[in-house]
Amino acid sequence: MSAINSIDLVELTNNIKAWGMALGFQQVGISDIDLHHHEAHLQAWLDAGYHGDMSFMESHGMKRARPDELVPGTLRVISVRMNYLPPDASFAKHLNSPDIGYISRYALGRDYHKVLRKRLKQLGEKITNALSEIDSSTTQYRPFVDSAPVLEHAIAEKAGIGWTGKHSLTINKEAGSWFFLGELFINLPLPVDKPVEENCGSCTACLTICPTNAIVAPYKVDARRCISYLTIESDEDIPESLRPLMGNRIYGCDDCQLICPWNRYADVTTEADFHPRQALHGQSLNTLFSWSEETFLKNTEGSPIRRIGYEKWQRNIAVALGNAPFNETSISLLKEKRGMVSDRVDRHINWALDQQLNRKIDIQENRQQKRLIRAVEKGLPRDA
Template sequence: MAQLIDYQQLATLIKQWGVELGFQKVGITDLDLSRHEASLQAWLDKQYHGEMDYMERHGMLRARPAELHPGSVRAICVRMDYLPRNAKFAHVLKQRELAYVSRYALGRDYHKLMRKRLKSLGDRIKNYCAEHAHTNADFRPFVDSAPILERPLAEKAGLGWTGKHSLLMDDKDGSWFFLGELLINLPLPVDQPMQERCGSCTACITICPTQAIVEPYVVDARRCISYLTIEHAGVIAEEFREAMGNRIYGCDDCQLICPWNRYATPTSEQDFVPRHELHAPKLLELWAWSEAQFLSKTEGSPIRRIGFEKWQRNLAIALGNAPPSQHIINALEEQLTQCSDMVREHIDWALEKQRGGVLKQSRQEQRLIRAIEKGLPRDA
């Protein structure tokens, strides 16, 4: 006769196995996300998803995870920290001749890494069930790989609360972590949600360079620098270009300002160690890359998926925002006949800004020289 599974004991083992596999936290929840359907529909109706057609295409399926893997009754939610040591946030953002890459993208792409480990976790559960109760554990791992509301699931599983910037927060480790899910057919005991602890703080809303957080917990992706530099395929509206500064891939401002991120622990995951070429690079060095160099140097990185054209577009804007320099003007002009029409539009904008800045700088220098000369002794 088959032995019954002690699901409480199994849940404890699952969390232990998760930590052994490199996840910093593991939680379990049911799959009922019905209370999120109305807000999801309202967000879509306002077109806040921008060009991300897949958000609208899958509709309410995102709030119905059980339909993604029939037979599933629980989600095992995991968290993997990615904050690199010596992240150089302020150092890079303040020096406009350098390029800022969102810190989650400095190392290896997390998708395959986390999915592989979630698969290993599922296999351990499956083997345990087969060995102890001759029961089949049917599971499916997800890491941004299907239409699923991962943050609401993780919130229900006790991995954190949703901050006003719409990211998941933890009172011990802030928000510098990736999320993944394992849908499974076992009626495991569920964890309790964490209490929301943002209080009256609105720092993330205030700091957003493009005012993309249109109200607490609601982000208009069409204004978000992460969306503009990664998801948006065409011309970036001029109203956002100066605010983008030197951010060429993603934006971390709403996380950087958050008081809870003071307590974040740097990751020990070697795959997330920053690549030298991307940690604090000079804009002109990246601008000099050929398409072949771009593909080579971003191999295994999430940056590669935006393609060379969007890479050049983002860099052109950052170069326009950089301190005035004849070197930058020369570098931009050299690419005018070698790039696409879309990129050329951004180069023209950058050149206009750079030329105006160089002219202004030259006039200031001349005034300074005249002022110095007036103050010099006659025989100097």
């Protein structure tokens, strides 16, 4: 873009940020494409097998840290964030209600991939239109929203959006971490923003709170233990040793964000698309498990949940029912669903039935013990 001088680029960058805010992003930053210092950490993470069954992570190799290999000609990455915390989210309430299906807050509304990608494309079009009056060269841009080998958190860090927390998510001092990230790769030498200072300090709350101890060290997550991976990415049986630790979490997990002190400053979203859908929010496990595949597809239309498919949905809820308090209706539902979806789901149903029946036995034994105590106290025969 030889016809664009430095003043034009500064003005253009200011316009890009203004356009981005007008499109609904809460922040827009610019990063260069030098991510080489992340390559060693990425390779060590892959070598340790922390990516689990996500083979695409390994097959892309270092392309994830080299934006210009992913999109040749890329000179800068425009990084954006968009808040998704819904009003009246009822976080703790649902986690503390073991018969309610807990769904990660980001997934309760419309699929964020679609929302952000559309806005990023509109931002790219605005840039192209603005430059068409200055330079006849072709502006090249490509939007990404968690759908390609992109180190989005590293880019957001370089673009001044926030710092990477010990749970590996991006944290902003004024906005916490309840936001989506998106990137617009572009072939313009825009002035870049400065990274912000890391502010986790000595806090290790996210490591301590993780239900499955998936954050094995600061800034290092073993996906194989992460509930988000287990309920969304993994197509395999959920390891039995981890099932009791999952509680009622049936899609994703928010614990590391819930405990983060910086989220005291998080703002609720202004996007109606991210508000919770009634069919998904605060529903009982029995209600969600009773859905047919047709109902599942209808209620998750336009939702990120739909991509896991009905089989995983049933698998996840079966585990949660196994962790739930004893309930005769739950037992009936589990028996009714057995043999209807797949052998994999059946294995999780059988496990859940074992847990439910064990609780039933415990309750019966506890009642018997109480009767014995009462009889002894009253001086009555033990079988009274």
